[in-house]
Amino acid sequence: MRVKLQEKSVEEYRNLVGEQVEQIKELAKPLQGLKVVHINATPYGGGVAEILQTLVPLMRSIGLDAEWRVIEAPVEFFNITKKFHNTLQGAGIEITEEEWKFYEEICKKNAELIEGDEDIVVIHDPQPAAIRNFARARSDTKWIWRCHVDLSTPNENVWSRFSQYVSNYDRMIFHLEEYFPKDKGLRGKCTAFPPSIDPLSEKNVELEPSFIAETLKKLGIDMEKPLVTVVARFDPWKDLFSAIDVYRIIKRELGSIQLAIVSAMALDDPEGWIFFEKVLRYAGMDEDIKFCTNLRGVGSKEVNVIQRASTVALHTATREGFGLVISEALYKRVPVVARPVGGVKIQIQHGENGYLAWEKEALAEYILELVRNESLRKRMGELGRKTVLEKFISTVNLMNYLRTFLQVLG
Structure with a gap:
């Protein structure tokens, strides 16, 4: 499912951030026409959806071919991925073999969201993470996992299996370095930077x-x-x-x-x-x-x-x-x-x-x-x-x- 978005321009933020606008345009020069697809679990509700409502249009405004696509899944799938969310943050919950298989089955169906012409795919959070294992992407497509949960003390039984879904990503982004996984083979792929709010969105704009x-x-x-x-x-x-x-x-x-x-x-x-x-x-x-x-x-x-x-x-x-x-x-x-x-x-x-x-x-x-x-x-x-x-x-x-x-x- 493609999410329809309103147009935005980095120029709209110039009064707030000044020279940042020029820095953005300079960084974007080598990336003109880059096909970037963001994939997450829901088009509304929660911070990830709010971030993408602004981030994707801003990427388009500086010359990137950016899209936002959302997985389709039944309620049972989200019951399982909420367990992922809780266990990755340390909860002592068991995930059954049937639940793991069902999770993979839905991700496999949603692998059709990848059409094969993407230069970069950014997968947000655990829900769509396994899509990487089933997608028919170009061999030179770069995959990024953006994790928005606290992975500092995960349930080790769950992480040892879940980490297999993200081990072949090219880069993993966390909010803080303390969230980086302890696996030596993964830490080298990790980077940290915080998410953001949009000061011009309905949620933050000045009101009468x-x-x-x-x-x-x-x-x-x-x-x-x-x-x-x-x-x-x-x-x-x-x-x-x-x-x-x-x-x-x-x-x-x-x-x-x-x-x-x-x-x-x-x-x-x-x-x-x-x-x-x-x-x-x-x-x-x-x-x-x-x-x-x-x-x-x-x-x-x-x-x-x-x-x-x-x-x-x-x-x-x-x-x-x-x-x-x-x-x-x-x-x-x-x-x-x-x-x-x-x-x-x-x-x-x-x-x-x-x-x-x-x-x-x-x-x-x-x-x-x-x-x-x-x-x-x-x-x-x-x-x-x-x-x-x-x-x-x-x-x-x-x-x-x-x-x-x-x-x-x-």
């Missing part, structure tokens, strides 16, 4: 105050009360139960506070419905906990509104590949209080643009400090936006990809 006020009213969010916001999938690693616990600690102290839990039910995550129900039950009848999901018509613009209206952003994940929602909040000048996991650690400088802590009581204390100190919030907010513009924006991600393409092509 009237639209913000109207949207908050529809969602039942009181603009007069402090708002703590968590943007995360309904996933065991996101630990939304702790987010509710932190909110309850703050509420006992302040009395007046709201918690917005913002999420999207993604096509490739059937487990999400189970955790959605569990989190709903845990929240109970507290009317100050607002569930803002695509089931209520909450899309990118509404997420943008909620983040901009937030007093503080909270992130309670216990494992995190990167956490683009951190950069989204920082870009909107909202300080973030989070657990120091994965890519979160490189986005938040403790005491500068937010706070890092493991314990729920400490997270609550930092939020209380920010709620009570407006000047501190503003100072941290400005530093947060500066951090994102320098490191975690679409044009930086694009440059990193271009450098990687030049390297694999020699």
